Amino acid sequence: MQGTVDSQATAIAVDHAHEHPDFRVLGLLVFLISESLMFGGLFAAYLLLRGMHEQWPPEGTEVELLVPTINTIILISSSFVIHYGDVAIKKDDVRGMRKWYWITAAMGAVFLSGQVYEYLTLGYGLRTNVFANCFYVMTGFHGLHVFVGILLILGVIWRSRRPGHYNAHKHTGVAMAEIYWHFVDVIWIILFTLLYILTRF
């Protein structure tokens, strides 16, 4: 914008997308505030329901810990892995970025499979009781976000197949996928604390 004002004599009308800096990362961060509040609403509803019940979770709907703990370790590690991808693209290493992003997507997929395995082996379903309602809706909602994150990562990988699409100075898409992935990770940590740790100990 500054450029246009300064060069009035030789003003050329330019496509406005090129006139201002890239605000997409900022836009994503603002959007994530909104997303946090969505999870915040879910957590608040969960805590209110929990506060109403003497025994939480009710008999027969305890959570298991082994698979979710492995899952947690995988998801948290994947946040470090995806960061290596970001480091790589900043060094102009597209191949390295692709490698780390593939690994992240695979870890995400393992997490989702673990989640499905947990659903199948728990022995109670969505409708069993209020705790089960909360458990499935909250983990399912988070799983949906993991799924979207995987799609974003695959999108980045797909776009990066064209040489020069991302480079050391131009990798907004890479950064946005990473930020979203970290967000999903942080939400999981809260969710894991609320649904697993605080119901078992």
Added chain:
Amino acid sequence: MAQAQLPLDTPLSLPEHPKAWKWYDYFTFNVDHKVIGIQYLVTAFIFYLIGGLMAVAMRTELATANSDFLDPNLYNAFLTNHGTIMIFLWVVPAAIGGFGNYLVPLMVGARDMAFPRLNALAFWLNPPAGALLLASFLFGGAQAGWTSYPPLSTITATTAQSMWILAIVLAGTSSIMGSVNFIVTIWKMKVPSMRWDQLPLFCWAMLATSLLALVSTPVLAVGLILLLFDINFGTSFYKPDAGGNVVIYQHLFWFYSHPAVYLMILPIFGIMSEVIPVHARKPIFGYQAIAYSSLAICCVGLFVWVHHMFTSGTPPWMRMFFTISTLIVAVPTGVKIFSWVATLWGGKIRLNSAMLFAIGLLSMFVLGGLSGVTLGTAPVDIHVHDTYYVVAHFHYVLFGGSVFGLYAGIYHWFPKMTGRLLDERLGILHFILTLIGTNLTFLPMHELGLKGMPRRVAMYDPQFESINLICTIGAFVLAFSIIPFLINIIWSWNKGKIAGDNPWGGLSLEWTTSSPPLIENWKVLPVVTKGPYDYGIEQRKGSTDEDDDEKE
């Protein structure tokens, strides 16, 4: 995304768009913020007419105590969808989507919003939302009121109720997308020559509105999704017999829906702060006070929601806390009201239709605000809860406030949007009819409420019949008041007097471009040299006599 990621050394391309939009461009996925603004305004206005017809049908039913015009179930569907349409498909999209999109980039000196395609997507979520609501009538229409409290909403017309939920979630998504866009645009895309204290107050209001929508809308989405699960997938979040709790829904719902009141009035306050100084030919009184009071309303407004739930088994400490916080919101609102009155004071007031509606808003909103203060106080609220007193209150705020403000905005910026002036005689007729209709319809409702007539019923005690008849006559006056407005808009759009770039002598940036503005707003971006409200400041410096005159 691909476009912005072209290599940096690519020569800047010339714009690919045509010189001016054709009529059919308004029916496409167009990324120009002005096209999107008009799309929002026109779509919202159509829904306003639909919601208005529902209101007229309900008032016709209520003319007599017995149920003789509408089937009671249809009456319930109308009252639910009247509220929903007016809030989610008229006031919110028209004020935020319509005026916000049209004016914010023009006022801050940007060529478009920060994310034009996101913006277009946000608009195009609205027509499907409206279509879903209308289609829900095939399944009986949602009948649990716009608040859709369980358990009523989980057992009545469940298919229609589910469609209603999806419609609201769509509209909410649109609203979140719009908020992200407004926040980034206002924060980052002012022309470099504009200081923060030269930002038009409408933009401050839009910033506060967007922050509020950003934070509160997702919570409503959660509440509604859980309701959707309760209705369709056998969960029991809100089913007390299975361990759920209905009050949780009310908390989630009102955490959004009380701020929604501010979503509907803050942009309107912004419109007021633009219209009043331009037509009073005076600098706005208390620029900073108005700007910060918007942000204060935004913050405090998030902590008052329980005043809708004083009768939901709310513990006394909660009633006390939320009574106090509710009364605190009245302070920043009062700051604005007094600032506008002070701006009008001693101004060279131009009493055209825009200004008439602005002054009308001022008086109507004060009435609505006063009944709001009484309702915000727990002891009174428990007495008049769910009576017509509440209906009277929020119609003074939302009709006398928001809708008057939207009309003021339309009369004020129609010349900018179309290049033609609206006819003043029709405008004044419209104002007079609207003012009479508003008071005839909603003023008697205070009395009905205090006497104990419950809201949301098709049949009532015959002792209320005479007052109800007055309300119904008022509703018909309101319905007819639309006619001069419609004639005015349609006729003036093609045949009205040519407005010129700046018919009102406004100082904010939207008046520096042509009417209607060029596709990218300006050939060369404007440079801000004075504040948006510096009316009469030059003369005042020149002669102290005039200054004295103005003080008198």
